[in-house]
Amino acid sequence: MNDPALAGLPGRVLLDHIVPARAAWDHVVRAGESLRIIDLEGNQAVDFLLYAMRDDSERYSAQDTIAAQRNIFLRTGSVLMSNEGNPMARVARTTVAYHDTIGGACSCESNTLRYGHHTKAQHACVDNFLDANLRHGRGKRDMVSNINWFMNVPVEADGTLGIVDGISAPGLYVDLQALMDVVAVVSNCPQINNPCNGFNPTPVRVVISTEEPV
Ligand SMILES: [Zn+2]
Numbered sequence: 365m366n367d368p369a370l371a372g373l374p375g376r377v378l379l380d381h382i383v384p385a386r387a388a389w390d391h392v393v394r395a396g397e398s399l400r401i402i403d404l405e406g407n408q409a410v411d412f413l414l415y416a417m418r419d420d421s422e423r424y425s426a427q428d429t430i431a432a433q434r435n436i437f438l439r440t441g442s443v444l445m446s447n448e449g450n451p452m453a454r455v456a457r458t459t460v461a462y463h464d465t466i467g468g469a470c471s472c473e474s475n476t477l478r479y480g481h482h483t484k485a486q487h488a489c490v491d492n493f494l495d496a497n498l499r500h501g502r503g504k505r506d507m508v509s510n511i512n513w514f515m516n517v518p519v520e521a522d523g524t525l526g527i528v529d530g531i532s533a534p535g536l537y538v539d540l541q542a543l544m545d546v547v548a549v550v551s552n553c554p555q556i557n558n559p560c561n562g563f564n565p566t567p568v569r570v571v572i573s574t575e576e577p578v
Pocket of ligand 1: 470488490
C-alpha cells in the first residue's frame with residue numbers, strides 16, 4: 365500500500381472510491397473490515413447511517429451511542445451503538461478532534477424553514493439517504509438520526525447548538541471498524557446555506573480494507 369492517504373489501514377483494499385460532491389453512496393462493510401472516509405478538500409460534512417445486514421430494523425442509534433459513552437461527540441474510541449443496544453462499529457482512529465451526531469441531516473423542509481422558500485429546490489441529505497436506501501427497500505420510516513462526520517456542532521453552556529466553521533482540513537479522516545456486518549450509507553452533504561461544507565460541497569474518498577488474506 366504505497367498511497368500515504370491509506371497509511372494505518374489493514375493491508376488488502378477491497379474498495380477505493382471517490383464520492384462526488386453532493387452524491388449518495390452505500391456499501392456493505394463486513395465485521396472486522398475497516399472503512400476510512402477521507403475529507404479530501406476539508407470542511408466537508410459526511411452524513412452517515414448504518415443498518416445491520418441481517419435485519420435492517422436494527423440500525424444506528426444516536427441516542428444509544430450518546431448514552432453508552434456518556435458524551436455527545438464522536439472521537440477515537442467511540443462505539444456506534446444500534447437501537448437494540450449492540451455495538452455496530454468502532455471509531456478506530458480519527459485525525460479530527462470530534463464529530464457530530466446531534467445536528468441531523470439537512471432536508472428541503474428544514475432548508476425552507478431556516479433559509480427561506482427560495483432554497484426549496486436545493487438538493488439535500490435526506491434526498492440522498494432516501495435514494496440510497498430505496499435500493500435496499502427502505503423508505504422514509506427508516507430514516508433515523510445520523511452521524512455528521514467532519515461537522516462541527518458545538519453545544520454552548522446553555523444547551524444552544526451551533527453549526528459553525530468546520531474543524532476538519534484537507535486529508536483528515538475517520539476510520540471505522542465494523543463490529544457486525546453492516547450497510548454504510550453516506551450522503552456527501554450538498555448544503556450551501558451554512559458553513560458545514562465551507563459553502564462549497566466537495567468530494568470525499570471512501571476506502572474499505574481487510575486484514576484477511578485473499
Ligand atoms: Zn446535508
